[in-house]
Amino acid sequence: MFLLIEAGLCVLALVLAFTVPNLGSRWFEAIERSFGKLAKRRGLSVLVVGLTALALRAALLPILPIPQPGIQDEFCYLLLSDTFAHGRLTNPTHPMWVHFESPFILWHPTYTAKYWPAQGLIMALGQVGTGQPFWGVWLSVGLMCAAITWMLQAWVGEGWALLGGFLTIIRFGTFNYWANSYWGGAVAATGGALVLGALPRIKQDRRVRDALLMGLGFAILGNSRPYEGLFFGMPVAVAMLLWLWRMKRADLIQALKRVMVPLLTVLALTLVAMGYYFWRTTGSPWSPPYFVYERTFNPVPYFPWLRVRKMPTALSPELRLYFQHFENTAYNSTETAEGLVKNLLVKFVLVWAFYLGPVLTLPLVLLPTVMPVGYSWKDISSSTRFLVTVGGAVILANLLLIGYEPHYSAPTTCVIVALVVIAMRRLRSLQRQGQRTGNFVVRAVPSACLILLALRVVTGHAATFAQSHGSGKSVPTWCWQSPSNPVRTAVFESIRKYFKGQLVIVHYNLDDYATGYEWVYNGADIDSQKVIWAHDMGPAENEELIRYYKDRRVWLLYADDQPPKLVPYSEAADREANARTNLSKPNPVSGR
Numbered sequence: 074m075f076l077l078i079e080a081g082l083c084v085l086a087l088v089l090a091f092t093v094p095n096l097g098s099r100w101f102e103a104i105e106r107s108f109g110k111l112a113k114r115r116g117l118s119v120l121v122v123g124l125t126a127l128a129l130r131a132a133l134l135p136i137l138p139i140p141q142p143g144i145q146d147e148f149c150y151l152l153l154s155d156t157f158a159h160g161r162l163t164n165p166t167h168p169m170w171v172h173f174e175s176p177f178i179l180w181h182p183t184y185t186a187k188y189w190p191a192q193g194l195i196m197a198l199g200q201v202g203t204g205q206p207f208w209g210v211w212l213s214v215g216l217m218c219a220a221i222t223w224m225l226q227a228w229v230g231e232g233w234a235l236l237g238g239f240l241t242i243i244r245f246g247t248f249n250y251w252a253n254s255y256w257g258g259a260v261a262a263t264g265g266a267l268v269l270g271a272l273p274r275i276k277q278d279r280r281v282r283d284a285l286l287m288g289l290g291f292a293i294l295g296n297s298r299p300y301e302g303l304f305f306g307m308p309v310a311v312a313m314l315l316w317l318w319r320m321k322r323a324d325l326i327q328a329l330k331r332v333m334v335p336l337l338t339v340l341a342l343t344l345v346a347m348g349y350y351f352w353r354t355t356g357s358p359w360s361p362p363y364f365v366y367e368r369t370f371n372p373v374p375y376f377p378w379l380r381v382r383k384m385p386t387a388l389s390p391e392l393r394l395y396f397q398h399f400e401n402t403a404y405n406s407t408e409t410a411e412g413l414v415k416n417l418l419v420k421f422v423l424v425w426a427f428y429l430g431p432v433l434t435l436p437l438v439l440l441p442t443v444m445p446v447g448y449s450w451k452d453i454s455s456s457t458r459f460l461v462t463v464g465g466a467v468i469l470a471n472l473l474l475i476g477y478e479p480h481y482s483a484p485t486t487c488v489i490v491a492l493v494v495i496a497m498r499r500l501r502s503l504q505r506q507g508q509r510t511g512n513f514v515v516r517a518v519p520s521a522c523l524i525l526l527a528l529r530v531v532t533g534h535a536a537t538f539a540q541s542h543g544s545g546k547s548v549p550t551w552c553w554q555s556p557s558n559p560v561r562t563a564v565f566e567s568i569r570k571y572f573k574g575q576l577v578i579v580h581y582n583l584d585d586y587a588t589g590y591e592w593v594y595n596g597a598d599i600d601s602q603k604v605i606w607a608h609d610m611g612p613a614e615n616e617e618l619i620r621y622y623k624d625r626r627v628w629l630l631y632a633d634d635q636p637p638k639l640v641p642y643s644e645a646a647d648r649e650a651n652a653r654t655n656l657s658k659p660n661p662v663s664g665r
Contacts, residue, residue: 075552079525080431086517087435091505094513101516112235115226122238123219126246130211133247136533139207140253143557147255148594149177149186151206153193154255155597156185158200163354164597172607172618174389175593179366182356184597187366190350191264191297192257210255214246217259217266221487224270228456229494236519237494243522244433245486248529248552256555257297258480264293264302265484268309269463273456275332276316284332288339295343298484304470305484308463373400375474377407377416390583391591391608403476420477424468426548427479428489432521436496439514443503457495464488479549525552560637561592564630567639569603574625576618578642580609582633592632615642 089096112118130137142148156164164184167173174180177187186193192213199209222238229237245251251258267290274283294302317328348358355365372382373396381404384393406412425434441448450458467485471477497518503511529552547553568575579592593606607618609629619627619642627642 075525075529076426076430076548076550078528079521079550082517082521082524083431083435086514086521090510090513090517094505094508094510096513097516108235109232112231115231118226118231118235118238119219119223122222122235122242123215125239126218126242127211127215129242129247130214130252133530133533136530137248137253139205140255140554141557141559141562142255143561143590144254144256144555145176145591145594146188147555148175148591149188150192150196150255150257152178152186152594152597153188153190154196154200154206154209157190157193157197158206159597161597162350167599169607169618169621171389172610172614173593173595173599174392174608175591176392176395177366178594179354179362179369181369183354185354185362187363189296189299189361189363191260191293192255194296195260196255206255210252210259213259213263214252217251217263217486218242218246220263220266220270221490224266224487225491225494227270227273228460228491229498233494233498236497237490240433240493240519240522241486241490243526244428244430244551247526248554249427250549250553250555251480251483254555254557256478256480258483260293261297261301261480261483262486264290264297265305266290266487267293268306269460269487272309272312275313279328279331281331281335284336285339288336288343291340292343294484295347298481301467301470301481301484304466305463308459308466312459371396371400373404375476377404377413377475389608391581391593394583400476407475416475417472420472423477423479423549424471424482426550427553428482428486429493430551432518432525433489433493435514436493436500436518439500439503439511440496443499443511457492460488460491460495464492556590558590558592564637564639565604568626568628571626574602574622575604576607576622576625576627577604577630577639578607578609578615578618578627579630579632592630 111121142151156162166180166182166184170180170184179185179187195213196206196209199212200206202208218238218241221241222234225234225237228234245259245262250256251262267286269290271283271287271290274280275287291302291306294305317325317333320328347361351361352358354362370385370388370392372384374381381401384396388396407416429437453461464485467482467488471481474481497515500511501509501515503509503514564577568577577592593608595606596602599605605622605625609615610618628639629642629645631638631640
């Protein structure tokens with residue numbers, strides 16, 4: 074719905090631009106003067122953008138409360154957060170781990186999630202400070218908006234950087250899933266902004282501070298989106314080497330001391346820290362948990378030119394179904410030329426819908442109208458060409474993969490915002506019959522974003538409810554939120570009030586297993602949890618788990634019932650015994 078409204082606002086903006094281009098000029102000029110004064114104070118501008126992002130998201134809590142996880146990836150990042158918040162890098166393997174096995178969780182040689190640690194670290198910061206990892210997500214959004222503003226100041230000028238910062242707040246810091254789930258996105262976007270923000274500053278001033286910030290940016294990318302970070306970093310590395318190559322000897326020595334030594338020191342320390350983390354989690358400094366998990370469990374490759382491996386025999390039924398029905402389906406769709414083309418087109422649509430949408434596409438589409446005849450790639454400024462190269466490298470990396478989610482492209486967020494702002498800056502010169510048509514279009518872009526934000530606030534409750542109960546197949550736009558599992562939260566809240574510890578054994582109808590949603594996830598210290606979640610493995614295996622947790626009250630959850638049904642396990646066992654006696658219906662408990 075919001076895509077259509079957004080498109081309608083773009084049409085309206087064009088109509089007004091060519092009919093009444095001076096509409097609201099006095100009001101816009103007053104706002105621009107105020108913003109211009111703030112923009113001149115560069116440090117304050119960065120701070121204001123960051124704090125505004127934090128304040129706005131906090132103000133939206135009445136209609137966007139602290140999110141409840143639903144997607145499997147979210148539970149994995151919550152496990153990392155809980156682990157780090159307990160002061161550990163990983164956890165020992167639980168003796169009953171076969172009852173807790175779920176997608177993306179590694180149990181051997183240690184108990185951890187397969188994902189890279191940066192998102193878990195920022196969430197752990199929120200968990201330690203407030204007891205709630207969401208506030209780490211909240212902080213990451215504010216840091217992202219501030220970092221992108223700082224980056225833009227070096228590429229497009231202070232005034233346009235402030236505009237880009239506020240556009241970032243609206244489009245990436247309010248209603249989208251980066252700010253309202255535990256998937257991540259803002260952390261990697263911050264890393265990309267730090268790298269690109271430092272690059273022109275290093276070339277101009279050769280300050281140690283900027284070299285350290287670039288190193289920090291690369292460290293964040295390496296621990297959040299290392300695959301995309303590699304493609305992101307290659308053009309930057311080439312640019313740095315060419316910059317050094319063209320220097321005279323005296324300048325080169327200074328640049329090596331003030332830039333390369335601190336930069337390489339940060340990178341070396343990052344590699345050592347990563348190796349130590351890998352060693353603690355997998356037993357080898359060369360084996361990240363991500364790769365160990367993929368080698369152990371996932372037979373489906375991430376690239377279409379690789380072949381599917383033999384399914385591991387030790388997989389649980391749920392994991393087997395996940396890889397067969399979810400991962401393998403995506404892989405099979407790329408086996409034909411038609412499927413591969415469709416896969417690429419879908420990725421382009423997802424990138425466009427999430428990062429641009431109709432409103433931010435408008436200045437890019439109109440840009441050719443202010444270009445002279447015969448304008449070519451060589452006529453574009455070197456800085457803009459470089460941004461296009463970096464963004465194109467990351468998008469290429471995403472296109473090579475079989476699957477795609479918008480946060481995969483997060484490192485290039487600052488690049489996309491910069492290119493939109495550059496197009497807006499150029500578009501201001503567009504005139505028609507002596508009227509400043511382009512100026513109105515440029516002003517219409519942030520105005521439309523504010524109107525859309527207001528509409529989303531008004532429809533907040535209804536839209537959030539629909540999303541939490543939807544299929545999750547809608548196109549992710551700037552205000553899309555990942556589906557949650559509120560029923561799991563309701564079950565948790567209904568039984569955690571008991572004084573005694575609780576054990577919930579989850580039963581699935583494997584013929585209808587929802588491979589994108591899993592109930593069985595636990596924290597870092599499983600035995601200390603008030604509520605423990607486990608799989609239904611049949612009467613004999615369940616009894617083994619129940620004996621281990623002999624002091625807990627045990628429940629059986631029928632996850633596929635509508636709505637899911639929670640009953641005391643003893644009642645379910647009686648029902649099973651009656652079923653075996655009467656032979657009138659299949660066993661509802663075992664499922665395996």
